[in-house]
Amino acid sequence: MVSSTLEIKDLHVDIEGEKILKGVNLTVKGGEFHAVMGPNGTGKSTLASAIMGHPKYEVTQGEVLLDGENVLEMEIDERAKAGLFLAMQYPSEVSGVTTSDFLRSSINAHREEGDEISLMKFIKEMDDAMDYLEMDKNMSQRYLNEGFSGGEKKRNEILQLMMLKPQIAILDEIDSGLDIDALKIVSKGINKLRNDSFGCLIITHYQRLLDYITPDKVHVMMQGRIVKTGGPELAKRLEAEGYDWVKEELGIEDEIAEQKA
Amino acid sequence: MENHNENLLIQRNQSVAFQSLAANLKDKGVIFADIQTALKEHSDLVQRYYMKDAVQIDEHKLTALHTALMNGGVFVYVPKNVQIEEPLQAIFWQEDPETATFNHVIVVAEANSSLTYVENYISNNKSEHAVANIVTEVIAHDNATINFGCVDNFAAGTTVYVNRRGVAYRDARIEWNLGQMNDGNTVSENITHLIGDNSSSYAKTVSVGRGNQSQNYTAKIVHFGKQSEGFILQHGVMRESATTIFNGIGKIEQGATKSNAEQESRVLMLSKDARGDANPILLIDEDDVVAGHAASVGRVDPIQLYYLMSRGISQKEAERLIIHGFLAPVVREIPIKAVRDQLSEVIEGKVY
Numbered sequence: 001m002v003s004s005t006l007e008i009k010d011l012h013v014d015i016e017g018e019k020i021l022k023g024v025n026l027t028v029k030g031g032e033f034h035a036v037m038g039p040n041g042t043g044k045s046t047l048a049s050a051i052m053g054h055p056k057y058e059v060t061q062g063e064v065l066l067d068g069e070n071v072l073e074m075e076i077d078e079r080a081k082a083g084l085f086l087a088m089q090y091p092s093e094v095s096g097v098t099t100s101d102f103l104r105s106s107i108n109a110h111r112e113e114g115d116e117i118s119l120m121k122f123i124k125e126m127d128d129a130m131d132y133l134e135m136d137k138n139m140s141q142r143y144l145n146e147g148f149s150g151g152e153k154k155r156n157e158i159l160q161l162m163m164l165k166p167q168i169a170i171l172d173e174i175d176s177g178l179d180i181d182a183l184k185i186v187s188k189g190i191n192k193l194r195n196d197s198f199g200c201l202i203i204t205h206y207q208r209l210l211d212y213i214t215p216d217k218v219h220v221m222m223q224g225r226i227v228k229t230g231g232p233e234l235a236k237r238l239e240a241e242g243y244d245w246v247k248e249e250l251g252i253e254d255e256i257a258e259q260k261a
Numbered sequence: 262m263e264n265h266n267e268n269l270l271i272q273r274n275q276s277v278a279f280q281s282l283a284a285n286l287k288d289k290g291v292i293f294a295d296i297q298t299a300l301k302e303h304s305d306l307v308q309r310y311y312m313k314d315a316v317q318i319d320e321h322k323l324t325a326l327h328t329a330l331m332n333g334g335v336f337v338y339v340p341k342n343v344q345i346e347e348p349l350q351a352i353f354w355q356e357d358p359e360t361a362t363f364n365h366v367i368v369v370a371e372a373n374s375s376l377t378y379v380e381n382y383i384s385n386n387k388s389e390h391a392v393a394n395i396v397t398e399v400i401a402h403d404n405a406t407i408n409f410g411c412v413d414n415f416a417a418g419t420t421v422y423v424n425r426r427g428v429a430y431r432d433a434r435i436e437w438n439l440g441q442m443n444d445g446n447t448v449s450e451n452i453t454h455l456i457g458d459n460s461s462s463y464a465k466t467v468s469v470g471r472g473n474q475s476q477n478y479t480a481k482i483v484h485f486g487k488q489s490e491g492f493i494l495q496h497g498v499m500r501e502s503a504t505t506i507f508n509g510i511g512k513i514e515q516g517a518t519k520s521n522a523e524q525e526s527r528v529l530m531l532s533k534d535a536r537g538d539a540n541p542i543l544l545i546d547e548d549d550v551v552a553g554h555a556a557s558v559g560r561v562d563p564i565q566l567y568y569l570m571s572r573g574i575s576q577k578e579a580e581r582l583i584i585h586g587f588l589a590p591v592v593r594e595i596p597i598k599a600v601r602d603q604l605s606e607v608i609e610g611k612v613y
Contacts (some may be wrong), residue, residue, distance in 0.1 A: 052567075052571050053567070053570075053571075054564075054567055055563045055564070055567055075570070075576070076570035077570040077571075077572075077573050077574055077575050077576065077579075078565060079571075080570070080571055080572055080573035081572075081573045085571075085572075086571055088571075089569065091568060092562070092564055092565045092567075092568035092569075093565075094565055094568070094569065094582070094583065094585025095586050095587070095589075095590075096583075096584055096585060096587055096588070096589035096590065097582045097583070097585070101582070102569070102572075102582065105572075105574050105578060105582060106572035106573055106574055108573045109572065109575065109578065110575035111571050124285040143586070160572060164572065164573070208273055
């Protein structure tokens with residue numbers, strides 16, 4: 001399979017008039033796993049949401065290219081069809097729409113009209129993925145995310161990831177609110193996708209996720225920019241020593257991104 | 262339309278195009294006839310019920326006009342102790358936009374009987390103007406159960422007044438399953454009088470408004486009998502520039518002790534020009550009762566759309582999923598499979 005490249009160039013993003021991202025540069029190639037770490041409020045989730053096209057985020061400068069195509073000019077569904085996926089921190093609840101119907105619509109959206117996935121094949125793929133993630137099969141007949149526990153929502157995001165098989169996935173704090181067993185299962189699902197063409201951008205502020213999913217590169221985000229990049233050892237050091245040494249090294253006093261525009 | 266129903270009456274404009282009733286039901290004394298034939302062959306019965314217990318001729322201009330110009334409809338009569346499993350279905354097709362539909366439907370269930378009646382109204386006049394003025398009287402005698410279903414599907418050119426009135430005597434139950442899917446301007450009243458002690462009604466409505474239509478729906482249950490139970494459930498989706506008002510009225514008369522009046526109305530608006538209002542009204546003249554209401558009116562959540570679209574689903578398809586999901590809690594409650602299926606089909610047609 002041909003692998004894709006996601007290039008984020010000088011990305012500036014505002015939310016409700018506040019400047020959050022102030023020039024993010026990052027490239028994720030197929031086959032690579034990147035982790036973006038940083039304290040709360042430094043702009044990590046904003047990066048994820050802005051790339052996918054969340055209606056509240058306004059890109060004021062810069063570009064995001066997927067294989068040279070400007071993602072920011074695409075509708076949200078076109079971004080997904082181009083090969084992007086975002087596992088969300090707070091997935092929406094949709095009443096009256098079963099998880100299974102939603103998944104099937106999603107898969108068919110990626111296929112040509114007249115080439116929809118057969119019901120049998122769909123059920124088999126869904127059952128296999130649910131088994132792999134140790135999910136309760138009844139969940140597929142429940143309304144999308146409605147009444148799901150935090151852990152169930154995260155697994156449901158990974159279920160979608162496994163079934164949609166995107167070129168590039170962004171995982172926004174997929175580890176938050178998970179106990180250690182659930183974390184291992186979710187990591188297992190993500191690692192299953194690892195191959196030469198699949199690229200992944202993992203956003204987290206805990207190093208513990210990276211014990212299970214080894215990143216190729218680790219980036220530290222502060223004040224709405226990537227301020228430091230290293231290998232997996234950087235994550236270990238952050239876990240052991242916190243972020244203060246990074247701030248000291250770079251002369252940063254307040255790492256928070258938000259600033260009046 | 263695929264139909265294997267043996268108990269079927271099709272009226273095209275004002276004439277009967279097809280009519281059949283299962284032999285075993287005929288033997289039991291069940292009547293399922295067009296209103297003209299019923300007037301000739303069962304004049305006593307029709308006279309007993311026509312504009313007597315439910316709707317009054319002089320209620321207002323539209324009922325008076327209806328009585329003056331009545332030109333079609335059906336008469337359904339189920340004798341004592343007869344239980345009918347298979348639905349009776351009437352299809353009213355206003356083919357000629359020059360003709361007006363002044364249909365009168367009477368459904369009578371004698372003591373301890375039960376039936377399911379389903380009706381469909383169809384027209385195709387998108388631009389030519391036509392009118393429909395429909396009165397339906399549904400009478401459930403002691404301990405009878407009537408399951409009433411409809412899918413109204415008049416085209417944009419037809420202006421509709423539809424009055425569906427129920428009367429429930431002791432221990433009787435009337436369940437309404439109304440798919441109000443007209444494309445034209447519509448005034449709809451659905452009122453049930455719970456006369457007898459321990460009588461009950463469950464009135465469900467789903468509606469999808471689109472284009473420039475304006476509609477007014479009133480669902481009302483009036484409690485006279487003790488321990489009577491009424492529940493109104495209405496969900497409506499408004500698209501484009503459609504405007505609809507949903508009135509839900511629970512009225513408990515003095516003496517109707519231990520009665521329960523509940524209602525829930527939900528309206529979802531899909532565009533900035535669409536408008537929906539939900540007016541929950543409780544009128545209580547008795548102390549020893551239970552009553553409650555819930556109402557909400559809102560627009561589609563943009564974050565919900567974003568979530569669905571982030572999986573590759575187009576905005577149109579995402580809205581389709583949200584609409585079906587919004588109406589599902591009512592559609593799912595409809596016990597008549599034929600109505601559920603027809604409704605899903607009509608909703609599908611209105612969403613795209």
